[in-house]
Amino acid sequence: MDNIQATADGDGRQRILAAAEKLFSDKAFDAVSMSAIACAAGISKANIYHYFPNKDTLYLAVLRMASHNLRAVLNEAVSAHGSVMDVLRHFAHNHLQALLKKPELVRLVWREILEKGAPRAQEFAEQGFADMFSALVDVLKLGQTRGEFRQDFDPALVATLLLGANVFFFQSRDIFRHYPPITFADDPAGYDAGIVEILLRGLVPATS
Amino acid sequence: MDNIQATADGDGRQRILAAAEKLFSDKAFDAVSMSAIACAAGISKANIYHYFPNKDTLYLAVLRMASHNLRAVLNEAVSAHGSVMDVLRHFAHNHLQALLKKPELVRLVWREILEKGAPRAQEFAEQGFADMFSALVDVLKLGQTRGEFRQDFDPALVATLLLGANVFFFQSRDIFRHYPPITFADDPAGYDAGIVEILLRGLVPATS
DNA sequence: CCTGATATTGACCGATTGGTCAGGTGCTTA
DNA sequence: TAAGCACCTGACCAATCGGTCAATATCAGG
Numbered sequence: 207m208d209n210i211q212a213t214a215d216g217d218g219r220q221r222i223l224a225a226a227e228k229l230f231s232d233k234a235f236d237a238v239s240m241s242a243i244a245c246a247a248g249i250s251k252a253n254i255y256h257y258f259p260n261k262d263t264l265y266l267a268v269l270r271m272a273s274h275n276l277r278a279v280l281n282e283a284v285s286a287h288g289s290v291m292d293v294l295r296h297f298a299h300n301h302l303q304a305l306l307k308k309p310e311l312v313r314l315v316w317r318e319i320l321e322k323g324a325p326r327a328q329e330f331a332e333q334g335f336a337d338m339f340s341a342l343v344d345v346l347k348l349g350q351t352r353g354e355f356r357q358d359f360d361p362a363l364v365a366t367l368l369l370g371a372n373v374f375f376f377q378s379r380d381i382f383r384h385y386p387p388i389t390f391a392d393d394p395a396g397y398d399a400g401i402v403e404i405l406l407r408g409l410v411p412a413t414s
Numbered sequence: 415m416d417n418i419q420a421t422a423d424g425d426g427r428q429r430i431l432a433a434a435e436k437l438f439s440d441k442a443f444d445a446v447s448m449s450a451i452a453c454a455a456g457i458s459k460a461n462i463y464h465y466f467p468n469k470d471t472l473y474l475a476v477l478r479m480a481s482h483n484l485r486a487v488l489n490e491a492v493s494a495h496g497s498v499m500d501v502l503r504h505f506a507h508n509h510l511q512a513l514l515k516k517p518e519l520v521r522l523v524w525r526e527i528l529e530k531g532a533p534r535a536q537e538f539a540e541q542g543f544a545d546m547f548s549a550l551v552d553v554l555k556l557g558q559t560r561g562e563f564r565q566d567f568d569p570a571l572v573a574t575l576l577l578g579a580n581v582f583f584f585q586s587r588d589i590f591r592h593y594p595p596i597t598f599a600d601d602p603a604g605y606d607a608g609i610v611e612i613l614l615r616g617l618v619p620a621t622s
Numbered sequence: 623c624c625t626g627a628t629a630t631t632g633a634c635c636g637a638t639t640g641g642t643c644a645g646g647t648g649c650t651t652a
Numbered sequence: 653t654a655a656g657c658a659c660c661t662g663a664c665c666a667a668t669c670g671g672t673c674a675a676t677a678t679c680a681g682g
Contacts, residue, residue, distance in 0.1 A: 218629070232530050233530075234442035234443070234444060234445065235442070235445070236441075236442060236444040237442065237443070237444040239668080239669065239670085240669080240670060240671080241668085241669085241670095249630075250632075251631095251670090251671090252630075252632075252671085252672080252673085253629070253630050255671070255672080256630070257629095260671075261670065261671090316528075319585070319586070319589065320521070320524070320528075320585060322440055322521065332589050332592075335586070339595065339596075340595070343595055356615075359608065359611070359612055360598070360608060362595045362596045362597070363598065363612065366579070366582065366583070366586075366590075366596070366605075367579050367609060367612065369582070370578050370579050370581070370582025370583070371574070371575050371579070373582055374574065374578025374579075374581055374582055375574065375578070377527070378527070378543070378574075378578075381540050381543050382574075385540075385544060385547065387547065387548070387551055387569075387570045388547075388570045389568070390570075390571065397574075400567065401571065401575060404567055404571065404572060404613065404616075405612065406616055407616045408612075408614055408615045408616025410499075410562070410564070410616075426660085447638080447639065447640080448639080448641080449638085449639085457660075457661090458661050458662075459641090459661095460643085460660075460662080460663095461659075461661070463640095463641070463642080464658085464659065465659095468640075468641075469641090
């Protein structure tokens with residue numbers, strides 16, 4: 207049963223998917239050739255077509271897998287214990303860590319979201335969104351019913367703010383890095399600690 | 415001097431740039447062919463090479479122009495009058511409106527920012543960032559020195575939060591639109607009105 | 623040992639890619 | 653009128669693209 211070569215069932219397919227994922231996360235669809243994928247996977251180009259009927263299908267499979275894995279990683283970020291404020295802090299931290307942990311997956315899925323006109327598989331990309339969102343909104347609603355938060359804000363809006371802050375950080379941290387006034391480019395933990403604190407307390411001193 | 419045909423100086427060049435901008439904002443670099451650009455511009459492919467030595471140079475010119483125009487549009491968003499809080503509200507609103515007004519430019523420049531490995535012209539893309547950022551940070555600092563804002567937060571962090579919220583909204587509003595809990599997908603004004611209010615007041619009731 | 627199915631390959635296909643080139647406009651200046 | 657020049661073109665090029673195909677390895681079960 208054990209082969210000397212690690213040729214577990216579906217090994218070829220997996221090799222192709224892994225190579226394609228790497229390449230597609232670095233460059234756009236048209237910038238990645240089947241030859242390049244084959245080369246990266248260490249097989250012949252023709253062999254790819256034994257597993258996938260065409261390039262689009264392969265890309266879709268990669269996107270599907272990436273989306274699934276990303277969801278799994280991100281969903282770990284949502285876990286509740288302690289006060290709602292603590293849950294929020296915890297979430298902000300873990301969510302950003304999850305993004306930074308699998309940057310290829312994030313770039314891959316996000317590029318698909320941004321693509322206009324050709325919605326190759328937005329369904330997959332959008333799923334992660336819905337998960338994150340509903341989980342986060344639930345937390346915020348809980349904070350409101352418990353009286354820890356004010357009642358007069360839209361939970362979905364705050365969720366957008368938090369998610370957006372992390373995604374924006376992820377996308378822009380290379381720019382942040384050579385922009386002097388920003389000190390938190392390489393300190394994601396400090397970044398969303400600050401973010402959450404501002405969200406909780408607000409900018410205006412409590413002198414009402 | 416006047417020709418019947420509107421052949422003002424640089425007309426051909428401008429036609430090419432316009433067509434290329436449109437195409438490059440819809441699809442990635444490799445997905446746009448020189449033939450397509452020529453066709454869209456209503457000229458022959460060979461003629462493009464009379465104005466631009468190669469595809470990369472053309473793309474760079476497009477990016478340069480787009481970045482410049484985008485900066486111009488965005489900089490209009492920064493104008494100060496009234497209280498610092500009002501300036502902040504004004505900025506959030508106008509910044510998002512500017513993004514939505516020229517979506518092709520934003521997509522073009524932002525795609526370049528996200529591109530890994532091949533930083534074709536991040537310099538241009540990053541310029542807009544620096545402008546926005548310093549202007550916004552200055553406003554926030556003013557709020558702090560005037561005592562309208564608390565002293566214990568990092569202005570750059572709040573600027574990131576605000577900019578990020580708008581960019582995130584811009585990028586994700588197609589997804590928002592078919593996600594029920596979100597009601598502000600088609601109401602950008604309401605969106606950043608809410609955003610700013612949360613930033614100012616915070617989530618936690620002032621009961622200290 | 624044979625057989626059939628799964629993997630895998632190099633050679634090949636038509637189409638398209640970015641880019642070149644020789645030549646043809648039409649206007650300006652001498 | 654002739655020369656010069658910016659503009660513009662169709663035809664062409666080698667290279668690469670996604671994809672096909674016939675010919676092989678490889679290996680399990682009979």
